[in-house]
Amino acid sequence: MTFSISLFKIKFFEQSEFIGLKNFIRLFSDKYFYSALLNSIIYLLVTPILAVISLTLAVLVRDLNRGQNIFKTIYFIPVVTPIVISGIIWRYIFNEDSGILNYFISLLFNSKINWLTSYPENVFSVMILTIWRGFGYYLIIFFAGLMAISNDVEEAAILDGAGFFRRMFFITLPQLKPTLTLVFVLSGSSAIKLFTELYILIPGAPLSHKTMVYYLYHQAFEKFDLSYGSTIGIVVFIITLGFSYLNLKLIEREK
Amino acid sequence: MKFLKLIILYIILFIFIFIAIFPFVWLVSTSFKGAEEIFQMPPKLIPEKFTIQNFKEVWMAIPFGRYYLNSFIVTLFVVVGNIFLGSFAGFVLAKFNFRYKKLLFLLVIMSLVIPQEMILIPNYLILLNLRLTDSLLGIILPSLVSGFSIFMMRQAFLSIPQEFMDAAIVDGCNLFKVYWKVFLPMTKPTLISLGLLIFISTWGDFLFPLIILRSQENYTLQVGLSYMTGTFVDNFRLIAAGSLLAMLPSVLLTIFLSRYFERGIFEGGIK
Numbered sequence: 001m002t003f004s005i006s007l008f009k010i011k012f013f014e015q016s017e018f019i020g021l022k023n024f025i026r027l028f029s030d031k032y033f034y035s036a037l038l039n040s041i042i043y044l045l046v047t048p049i050l051a052v053i054s055l056t057l058a059v060l061v062r063d064l065n066r067g068q069n070i071f072k073t074i075y076f077i078p079v080v081t082p083i084v085i086s087g088i089i090w091r092y093i094f095n096e097d098s099g100i101l102n103y104f105i106s107l108l109f110n111s112k113i114n115w116l117t118s119y120p121e122n123v124f125s126v127m128i129l130t131i132w133r134g135f136g137y138y139l140i141i142f143f144a145g146l147m148a149i150s151n152d153v154e155e156a157a158i159l160d161g162a163g164f165f166r167r168m169f170f171i172t173l174p175q176l177k178p179t180l181t182l183v184f185v186l187s188g189s190s191a192i193k194l195f196t197e198l199y200i201l202i203p204g205a206p207l208s209h210k211t212m213v214y215y216l217y218h219q220a221f222e223k224f225d226l227s228y229g230s231t232i233g234i235v236v237f238i239i240t241l242g243f244s245y246l247n248l249k250l251i252e253r254e255k
Numbered sequence: 256m257k258f259l260k261l262i263i264l265y266i267i268l269f270i271f272i273f274i275a276i277f278p279f280v281w282l283v284s285t286s287f288k289g290a291e292e293i294f295q296m297p298p299k300l301i302p303e304k305f306t307i308q309n310f311k312e313v314w315m316a317i318p319f320g321r322y323y324l325n326s327f328i329v330t331l332f333v334v335v336g337n338i339f340l341g342s343f344a345g346f347v348l349a350k351f352n353f354r355y356k357k358l359l360f361l362l363v364i365m366s367l368v369i370p371q372e373m374i375l376i377p378n379y380l381i382l383l384n385l386r387l388t389d390s391l392l393g394i395i396l397p398s399l400v401s402g403f404s405i406f407m408m409r410q411a412f413l414s415i416p417q418e419f420m421d422a423a424i425v426d427g428c429n430l431f432k433v434y435w436k437v438f439l440p441m442t443k444p445t446l447i448s449l450g451l452l453i454f455i456s457t458w459g460d461f462l463f464p465l466i467i468l469r470s471q472e473n474y475t476l477q478v479g480l481s482y483m484t485g486t487f488v489d490n491f492r493l494i495a496a497g498s499l500l501a502m503l504p505s506v507l508l509t510i511f512l513s514r515y516f517e518r519g520i521f522e523g524g525i526k
Contacts, residue, residue: 053271056267057267057268057271060264060267060268061268063264064264064268069513069514071268071272072513072517073509073510073513074272074275074276075271075272075275076509076513076516077275077276077279077506077509077510078275078278080455080459080505080506080509080516081279081459081502081505081506082458082459082461082476082477082501082502082505083459083461083477084459084461084477084480084481085459085477085480085498085501085502086278088480088484088494088498089278089279089281089282089495089498090278091484092281092285092491092495093278093281100281100298103297103298132274132275132278135271136275137520140517140520140521141520141521144517144520144521189370193370193372195372195462196461196462199461199481200481200484203485213372216372216375217462217466220375220376220379221379221466226376226379226380229376230376230377233372233373233374233375233376234373236370236372236373237369237370237373240370243368244368244369244370247367247368248364248368251364251367251368251406
């Protein structure tokens with residue numbers, strides 16, 4: 001249905017007009033589309049960062065003798081906080097004149113960072129928010145993955161004197177492959193579809209700083225060009241197909 | 256050596272505890288501060304003059320109670336809808352054989368992997384044609400059941416042996432009774448996990464309500480708060496008070512049901 005909408009020029013209160021592939025041609029010469037595409041791809045960088053942070057924490061929490069649940073529960077408070085609210089809080093933390101982050105930075109370095117207005121600084125801010133919101137979630141997934149693999153090999157390796165990092169790379173990671181794929185699929189597909197984070201955190205930033213889903217929203221619901229919005233939707237879908245395919249494979253396995 | 260390791264381990268864990276909760280501490284502290292304290296430098300964590308004025312003001316300044324009620328209505332219907340419709344469909348898909356079952360299940364799976372953003376515009380147009388935009392029903396209806404709920408319930412029912420069904424039927428239960436009295440109670444942990452996950456995602460849902468809702472009296476909390484940041488740009492203490500009230504249900508539920516939250520994440524696994 002999205003595809004058929006993209007072939008028409010939707011007019012409210014009137015018969016829509018068939019325009020064929022005109023929207024797609026327009027898309028490929030639209031510089032804002034390219035910047036949105038580029039930004040969405042840049043946001044994929046959070047995927048490996050999230051994986052490293054949450055896997056490390058999952059291993060550390062696993063090695064605790066007690067208090068595992070308390071740590072996990074605190075780590076997933078950011079996960080369950082509504083994203084609008086997280087965005088609001090961080091917008092004030094990042095506030096360039098009165099935010100607490102710039103206060104400490106100005107104490108240490110006597111300068112300020114334009115967390116919200118300059119590019120690419122605002123990309124980092126959005127990434128920080130995304131990582132902050134996500135790490136507790138992937139920690140739980142990794143934790144479940146770690147619980148499922150057997151301890152025997154690892155214990156044997158400890159007896160043989162293998163250090164933490166060697167055990168991690170040669171024993172834990174290979175066994176965690178399905179979990180790693182899952183985390184990669186989940187965090188990658190959500191990173192490429194970022195919207196609310198930008199809508200709340202950097203609403204004033206120019207269109208060239210925004211992502212694909214933001215551009216879809218802008219075209220469809222701010223300029224009311226629903227058919228052009230659908231065209232962008234199709235491209236988002238095609239780009240996420242790879243993730244969808246991997247996701248399907250994982251579901252298959254679970255079935 | 257072992258002691259040193261333990262110390263490093265705890266240091267890392269506590270750094271992340273700090274990262275995870277500092278923004279909330281800051282939020283709580285700001286929401287109890289007075290007007291003159293808010294942009295004071297250096298910033299203070301404990302308010303000098305502790306006041307609940309901000310909570311009163313935010314309640315007066317915008318129809319906050321109304322937003323709260325709207326969010327509550329939407330979330331309630333969506334959670335109940337997903338639990339019932341999801342378990343109906345999941346039960347049938349797990350326990351019965353019929354024509355086109357494979358195809359139906361494939362459709363459920365497809366709906367899991369298709370990005371929500373892609374079907375945003377078709378959903379909007381359907382609601383427009385039904386004249387349901389700018390109404391709470393317009394948000395509730397498309398979310399009343401999801402592939403996620405059906406899949407999760409199907410997995411739960413699959414793990415219950417077929418013998419229970421046969422025994423119940425021999426005892427004279429009709430199919431609805433088999434579902435209601437025998438199978439549904441056995442999936443209670445999954446039901447709680449599912450309900451919690453749906454609660455959290457619906458309570459925090461933003462993009463769809465933002466598109467559908469136009470008039471202020473229909474706003475959900477998230478939409479209301481996002482517009483509020485536009486109107487009260489420099490009034491962080493009011494926004495902080497509002498945000499604190501708005502995040503409480505999700506966070507408190509998760510803390511009380513943390514076991515189920517964890518369970519839900521790796522049972523559902525795919526959201």
